[in-house]
Amino acid sequence: VVCTTWWWRVGSLGGGGGVGGVGVPPPPRAISDYLTDQLGAVASTSSPTPTSASAAAPAIDASRVIDVVLTTVAEKTGYPREMLEPGMLLESDLGIDSIKRVEILSAVQEKLPGLPPVDAKVMGGLQTLRAISDYLSEQLGATAPTSASVNTTPTAAAPSVATSELPVRRYVLRAVPATAPGFAPAGLHTAKKLVITDDGRGLAPALKTVLATHGINASVATTVPADCDALILLDGLKPCATAAESSAAHQAAFTRVQAIAAHHTAHGGLLVTVQATGGHFGLNAAPAKNAWQSGYSGLAKTAAKEWPRATVRAIDLAAALSPTETAARLAYELLYGGDELEIGLAADGTRLRLAVVADELPASATPPATRVSKTSVVVATGGARGVTASTLIALAAASQPRIALLGRTALTTEPAECARLTRPEDIQAALLARSKAAGKAPSPKELTAAVRALLAQREIRETLAQLHTAGSAAAYFACDAQNADDVARTLALVRTQFGPITTLIHGAGVLADRLIAEKTPEQFARVFDTKVLGLEALLAATATDPLNAIVLFSSVAGRFGNRGQSDYAMANEVLNKVAQAEARRRGPACLVRSLNWGPWDGGMVTAALRAHFLGQGIGLIPHAGGAAAFVQELSAPATTDSVEVVIGAGRIDLSATESDQPSRRVEIAVSGHRYPFLADHVVKGKAVVPLALVTEWMLRAAELTRPGVAVAALHDLQVVKAVLLADLAHDRPLLALETREQPDGSVALRIADAVGGQLRFTASARYVSTTATSPIRSVVTRTLDPDWRAFDFESADAYGDRLFHGPQFQVITELHGFSPRSARITVENRELARHCGSAWSLGPALVDGALQSASLWTIAAHGKSALPLRIAELAFERPLNSAERMDCHLSGREKAGFGTVSDIDCVDASGASVVTLRGIECFHVDSYSIVGPA
Secondary structure (H helix, E strand, O other): EEEEEEEEOOOOOOOOOOOOOOOOOOOOHHHHHHHHHHHOOOOOOOOOOOOOOOOOOOOOHHHHHHHHHHHHHHHHOOOOHHHHHOOEOOOOOOOOOOHHHHHHHHHHHHHHHOOOOOHHHHHHHOEEHHHHHHHHHHHHHHOOOOOOOOOOOOOOOOHHHHHHHHOOEEEEEEEEEOOOOOOOEEOOOOOOEEEOEEEEOHHHHHHHHHHOOOOEEEEEEEEOOOOOOOOEEEEEOOOOHHHHHHHHHHHHHHHHHOOOOOHHHHHHHHEEEEEEOOOOOOOOOOOOHHHOOOOHHHHHHHHHHHHOOEEEEEEEEEOOHHHHHHHHHHHHHHEEOOOOOOEEEEOOOOOEEEEEEOOOOOOOEEEEEOOOOOOOOOEEEEEOOHHHHHHHHHHHHHOOOOOEEEOOOOOOOOHHHOOOOOOOHHHHHHHHHHHHHHOOOOOOHHHHHHHHHHHHHHHHHHHHHHHHOOOOOEEEOOOOOOHHHHHHHHHHHHHHOOOOOOEEEEEOOOOOOOOOOOOOOHHHHHHHHHHHHHHHHHHHHOOOOOOOOOEEEHHHHHHHHHOOHHHHHHHHHHHHHHHHHHHHHHHHOOEEEEEEEOOOOOOOOHHHHHHHHHHHHHEEEEEHHHHHHHHHOOOOOOOOOOOEEEEEEEEOOOOOOOOOEEEEEEEEEEEOOHHHHHHEEEEEOOEEEEEEHHHHHHHHHHHOOOOOHHHHHHHHEEEEOOOOOOOOOOOEEEEEEEEEEOOOOOOOEEEEEOOOOOOEEEEEEEOOOOOOOOOOOEEOOOOOOOOOEOOOHHHHEEOOOOOOOOHOOOOOEEEEEEEEEEEEEEEEEOOOOOOOOOOOOOOHHHHHHHHHHHHHHHHHOOOEEEEEEEEEEEEEOOOOOOOOOEEEEEEEEEEEEEEEEEEEEEEEOOEEEEEEEEEEEEEEEEOOOOOOOO
């Protein structure tokens, strides 16, 4: 029932909590050529003639590489060297999983010391021994190691922290209100072929109609073409009441997404999955029948990991509205919801974001006798081996319940030749000799399967022995958890032997890690159905049992997504949401938990993989700590607000470091309809996008980049080329706003034309430190400037001949005075109306008013009209209130050749500086046009 697999990049939890990962598709030439090139055809160094200090490594040809690969495989698997052929498939022919692949590669590196670091993502996709040899040959020919730089003893990077130093932590899932940022995801407006899958209820054509009003053309279809660059998947809205229907629906949806995998991997694009689990991903009272239709977000989160060039979103809708109303709400989210990965749209209109929140249970000094005791009967799938077995042994030690283990492995008599053997290679050799003596010639795959079966049976017997030692009566039952009839018959036997079932633990799970583009229907069904069909069979077979606890073993792969595990992530998300529905249905009489485990330490984790994880800050759950967390969970209150639990050590998002400097991209459609106030920001007959509006866009993008972390300031905000609209009724410039994480912790922001790439605005954002507080600053009393004088016009006269701004931007309310070096002007933060969106993040009317003050001071003090085109720093202490008035205290100077440079403190009624603008550069319009430098 449980099969755990480790890939090169990330590994498995075991016992139903698996986390793996795969690499990108291999190049045309694979492992052998790679090794040969890395070791053999070594490029020359900078010196044309090697010296004693810089000598080329001796050439190694491809035949040497393939011989090393075959010999190493024979050593590490126990297969006779003569049985191995270069064309053999690693898994189907040889049964070499990714754990053994890592071990083999490590040994190969020792034998080929000139081999540079191997691309693990490529290695994960190589399928044959020849492919491995080709790839390594290629790598060996691509470097030029010197005698001083070649390290002939490969060593793994030392982990920066020991496993024991990372305590096991518990987190719960929460839905928190989230404001729509006002952007569209990249690829929506620019899509050349946007497909909406038909939901069968009329939503797809209604959505197509709404999008068309925004200039976005789409088609409704049941099949998805390979060149589709934007897909809105509505499959999750179809009714689905059983696990069998769920399996068929999820596999059909996966097939549609798989059709665009190659395009989205290579070129990027847009994928949006939509499901109907209450608008809050099952965290509140979603209809139970929709819980089986909840795995689409797992598919989206995995696609986001596998397709770094694409934009991926998962949206959960409350399905109570009509198709027309639902289409309007979904279209609004698509147009203005940015690129946030998981967003729920609740029935009451609330927009929700999911957050993983630390929520430790109080330590319990006594075992959970009130829920699990000596009279309890625990049924556990996948419990005979791996992680689930560890948790059950701890539960047996705490409470001594009667335990029935269900697994797919049949217990048979072990061959006498293997009784004293412990090493897999020795067992394999013994089984091979036994077969040959019987006149049989098993294939490498058959031989590997026999060894695995024997070791699995040993593990089952050892688990039973440890359960008995801990004080529990325990028995093992061979059973296919996916087969409802088999489960029902088996549980009838359990009741006969132990009594009514009181505790249900579903830990069964298998992995078949492949990228979305490569996964077969058979692999998908095997992974998905083991979890989902198995759960339904268990729930049906225990419908009349007095259950007081149901614990499902899920995985962080479902919560965060993980490369190569789309099917596993989808299945675990279904488990999570079915658990939510069961908790509400059963009430406080039954504890229901879905435990999203992080990776465990132990037998499936080699030393190299342990170092790999810890080097990334990903802790490995120690078996004792994980088992203790499981036992403690069973003693917790049966509340419905902590059903989905994440348990991990250290960083829990296994794929958070896909890129050293991750970037995000959203689209902004500018129009007079969307921003009606542009009609009052017209220069020389053309509407100009205000720098204050650009400030708002950048603040929101920075907030979207790091949800929950406050932005402290924008730096070096500048206009490269203004955005102009000659016809507000028809012009619709489309901009692309990109954010990119920087090594110093800041985020670079740039806005350019979505088509053509003309750069328009740039800035960088810095964030408030999580360890320091920033007190409100008070303005220092200013010394009266001897040249201070009153303006020779009233505030109402500031506009027209002096400032171009129309009524909505006429926010200057009082002119106090000025000098060649300073000014004081009061402005009002009026609410700028717009067609879309929520409250402003800061207050662009006031920011624009501050910039108007700089321009007006330049006119009054220096006699020249000027436009602000750069702000060195814009910092703020809090968002501004609508209609709030601020005194703008300005100090500045004329800068010969282009205009003025000034600083402004915006001070509220209490005297506190709320917004500061430093280094405002106003350029004379005579020398600098509104569209940038001449």
